[in-house]
Amino acid sequence: MTLKVTKFGGSSVSQASQFKKVKDIVLSDPDRRFVVVSAPGKRFSSDSKITDLLYLLDAHRQYHVDASNVFDLIKARFVEIKETLHLKYPVEKELDALYQNLSSLSQNEIVSRGEYFCAKLMAEYLGFPFLDAADVIRVNHDKTIDWDATKARLKTAMNQYDHFVFPGFYGLSNNGKIMVFSRGGGDITGSILANIIEADVYENWTDVSGFLMADPRIVKNPEPITHITYSELRELSYMGASVLHEEAVFPVKESNIPIHILNTNAPNDQGTIIQERNKVQRKYPITxxxxxxxxxxxxxxxxxxxxxxxxxxxxxxxxxxxxxxxxxxxxxxxxxxxxxxxxxxxxxxxxxxxxxxxxxxxxxxxxxxxxxxxxxxxxxxxxxxxxxxxxxxxxxxxxxxxxxxxxxxxxxxxxxxxxxxxxxxxxxxxxxxxxxxxxxxxxxxxxxxxxxxxxx
Incomplete structure (x- = not known):
């Protein structure tokens, strides 16, 4: 059996129809036992990401401006997912409680709720247990991961669960406060779990089928990159060619765990495998x-x-x-x-x-x-x-x-x-x-x- 950590980005969980795709993907492979989710992303080009709306909600709070309109947008997004999928999780009540207590919450706690509520809904929809990142991931004051504390907590959790849904993007500081990673931090969460669980592969599901050999806005129909090393990825990402949070590479690179970039909307596409030490067949002399x-x-x-x-x-x-x-x-x-x-x-x-x-x-x-x-x-x-x-x-x-x-x-x-x-x-x-x-x-x-x- 191949042990997989499977992470779904914001576009993969943007609405109920995307939740259905995620369920088909996860349940199609019994090796996909550990699922990490981001907050719901954009449903269409002019839409807003839930995380952006939560930052806006916090800005209204800080400047003592009525935030009800922003809150209603956030609540409507989660309620649409719940009602369309016929879920029982009382997300409306928990969101209302969040809004009532807004003045007492930190920005980190407010913006982390996108992943939290999404993971709660996804756990029920998949029939998986929910495991809160705040109960597992420990973050130092300089925002580095406290690996010893995080490993100990995750090992304890895995004695209780052999599969779960896990929210990305945040952890708990050593003084007990929610801390979020930089934007795109759900990728980091997935790689942390993959490292500690000693996964055979870290699947990162997004809205593109991996990397291309060149920018499709410049080169017509560029060839896909089926395999790439971390070193090559670093070089290309530095020049702007990236679909993966840069910091997500390091936890899995240390253990040579391959990252497989895949497309939620085209799950049969080959995608791109990122792995440093392997034997790679190169069709072309450049990557x-x-x-x-x-x-x-x-x-x-x-x-x-x-x-x-x-x-x-x-x-x-x-x-x-x-x-x-x-x-x-x-x-x-x-x-x-x-x-x-x-x-x-x-x-x-x-x-x-x-x-x-x-x-x-x-x-x-x-x-x-x-x-x-x-x-x-x-x-x-x-x-x-x-x-x-x-x-x-x-x-x-x-x-x-x-x-x-x-x-x-x-x-x-x-x-x-x-x-x-x-x-x-x-x-x-x-x-x-x-x-x-x-x-x-x-x-x-x-x-x-x-x-x-x-x-x-």
């Missing part, structure tokens, strides 16, 4: 590519810079003083370039440049704006001689100028900087070079042996 605009470069040149110890450090210290993160640092013998996000420097750019001049007296200091970064990612690239050459040649054929090149020592990622106006064309060009049928090259990429159960 995916992603890009985003909004960067600029600060170019620093000084004659005989290489002979001056600490020169680069002094420049980086200036950027640190202004709280600026550095994306990449391409360098030469007597020059280097700091690539930074435009929004981090635009309000104080002239002050930063002045501080750099004072600190290191460069012979030349200039800024190039309107840069987009495009990352081509794939563990298999290190086994493919000439990958960088093919990429640069393809861009050259299209007349796309490269303003920056960066490649890590593991050769998992080649990042190029281009003019923002060339962002879409760059992604299309690289995709066509490596993913078109004429370039198919099946590769096997083997990593360290898996400690968890491989789904491949």
């Amino acid at each position: 995916g590519l992603a890009g985003k605009p909004g960067f600029l470069s600060i170019y620093v040149y000084k004659k005989h810079m290489s002979n001056e110890v600490g020169y680069m450090r002094k420049v980086l210290s200036v950027l640190e003083r202004f709280n600026v993160s550095i994306e990449h640092i391409p360098s030469g013998i007597d020059s280097f370039t700091a690539i930074v996000a435009r929004n981090e420097v635009e309000d104080g750019l002239y002050e930063i440049l002045h501080a750099i001049k004072q600190a290191v007296q460069p012979d030349e200091l200039k800024v190039l704006d309107n840069i987009a970064l495009v990352s081509t990612v794939g563990n298999s690239m290190s086994h493919q001689p000439g990958m960088a050459g093919r990429l640069f040649e393809a861009l050259g054929r299209e007349g796309i100028s490269i303003v920056m090149i960066a490649q890590d020592s593991n050769e998992i990622n080649i990042t190029v900087g281009v003019d923002e106006k060339d962002l879409a064309r760059t992604i299309q060009c690289i995709y066509a070079e490596f993913v078109q049928p004429s370039n198919v090259d099946v590769q096997i990429y083997e990593t360290a042996p898996s400690k968890g159960k491989s789904l491949i």
